[in-house]
Amino acid sequence: MTAEKIDGKAFAEVVRQQVTEHVTKLKADHGLTPGLAVVLVGEDPASEVYVRNKGRQTVEAGMQSFEHKLPADTPQSDLLAVVERLNTDPSVHGILVQLPLPDHIDEALVINAIAPEKDVDGFHISNVGLLGTGQKSMVPCTPLGCLMLLRDRLGSLSGKSAVVVGRSNIVGKPMANLLLRDSATVTIAHSRTKDIEALCRTADILVAAVGRPEMIKGDWVKPGAVVIDVGINRIDAPERGEGKTRLVGDVDYASAAEVAGAITPVPGGVGPMTIACLLANTVTACCRANGLPEPEGLTA
Ligand code: NDP
Numbered sequence: 001m002t003a004e005k006i007d008g009k010a011f012a013e014v015v016r017q018q019v020t021e022h023v024t025k026l027k028a029d030h031g032l033t034p035g036l037a038v039v040l041v042g043e044d045p046a047s048e049v050y051v052r053n054k055g056r057q058t059v060e061a062g063m064q065s066f067e068h069k070l071p072a073d074t075p076q077s078d079l080l081a082v083v084e085r086l087n088t089d090p091s092v093h094g095i096l097v098q099l100p101l102p103d104h105i106d107e108a109l110v111i112n113a114i115a116p117e118k119d120v121d122g123f124h125i126s127n128v129g130l131l132g133t134g135q136k137s138m139v140p141c142t143p144l145g146c147l148m149l150l151r152d153r154l155g156s157l158s159g160k161s162a163v164v165v166g167r168s169n170i171v172g173k174p175m176a177n178l179l180l181r182d183s184a185t186v187t188i189a190h191s192r193t194k195d196i197e198a199l200c201r202t203a204d205i206l207v208a209a210v211g212r213p214e215m216i217k218g219d220w221v222k223p224g225a226v227v228i229d230v231g232i233n234r235i236d237a238p239e240r241g242e243g244k245t246r247l248v249g250d251v252d253y254a255s256a257a258e259v260a261g262a263i264t265p266v267p268g269g270v271g272p273m274t275i276a277c278l279l280a281n282t283v284t285a286c287c288r289a290n291g292l293p294e295p296e297g298l299t300a
């Protein structure tokens with residue numbers, strides 16, 4: 001079998017288009033412009049690229065983008081004051097504090113200082129609890145993007161056997177909760193899981209969120225399974241020239257694609273869905289804040 005490649009880039013474009021249409025309607029019918037504020041502390045180059053991309057795509061979707069760049073030595077109290085100002089600013093519907101934060105700042109404290117209804121990353125403890133108990137919440141962007149790709153591919157996930165490899169708070173755990181909410185039968189695997197290959201081979205849906213380049217091989221995959229590769233790993237690529245690198249996922253794409261029914265590539269799979277879902281969450285937050293119906297298909 002040769003798997004169908006799931007084109008996350010094209011799907012993200014569709015999501016962004018839906019977001020843009022919804023924003024146009026919010027402006028025309030209600031005089032509302034959704035606003036997303038991104039706070040960056042320090043000068044981590046990867047974070048700066050993410051923040052720039054987020055800002056550009058926010059504006060392209062017709063929304064307002066607010067960027068707050070603070071020096072690396074910003075005291076925690078100053079950062080909390082910025083978050084508090086954004087919490088009460090009516091033109092801001094979504095707040096994202098770019099992680100990681102410098103070591104002197106308590107990440108959990110800052111995340112939990114964001115008003116839960118503006119927490120478009122879905123990391124606030126209230127949103128974690130709401131998702132875990134199957135209630136309406138803000139859903140973390142990467143797992144939301146994976147869920148959209150899975151629903152698009154499979155329709156109903158009910159009764160499917162799903163294995164999520166990785167138990168982080170930002171990907172693995174919320175992913176498992178979303179799959180459970182869609183009535184999949186879910187197992188979470190991690191670094192202590194025994195005979196992980198055999199466990200993965202039971203999965204109709206296999207989600208890899210590990211951070212280990214090409215760990216999951218074709219013979220770990222059940223024939224016909226849908227494989228979602230969240231991993232983003234940069235590895236040396238001497239074949240491209242001295243000092244060159246390339247991006248790979250947590251799944252060995254070549255061998256897994258021989259067995260799976262469908263699979264996301266890296267790059268071009270889950271990655272582009274993450275920012276698209278951030279925009280979707282901002283529109284959802286704006287609608288909720290104003291007592292308006294939520295955009296269909298853009299929430300979990
Ligand atoms: P974390 O490092 O927080 O978590 C990794 C998880 O993988 C842990 O639960 C760990 O288990 C588990 N793990 C590590 N080694 C093994 C192993 N040998 N066998 C089984 N499980 C193992 O990573 P994240 O969840 O933050 O990210 C995972 C990957 O997804 C990374 O490559 C990251 O870059 C990528 N990512 C991509 C995003 C996107 O937009 N596409 C967004 C966020 C992340 P244990 O808990 O036991 O240590």
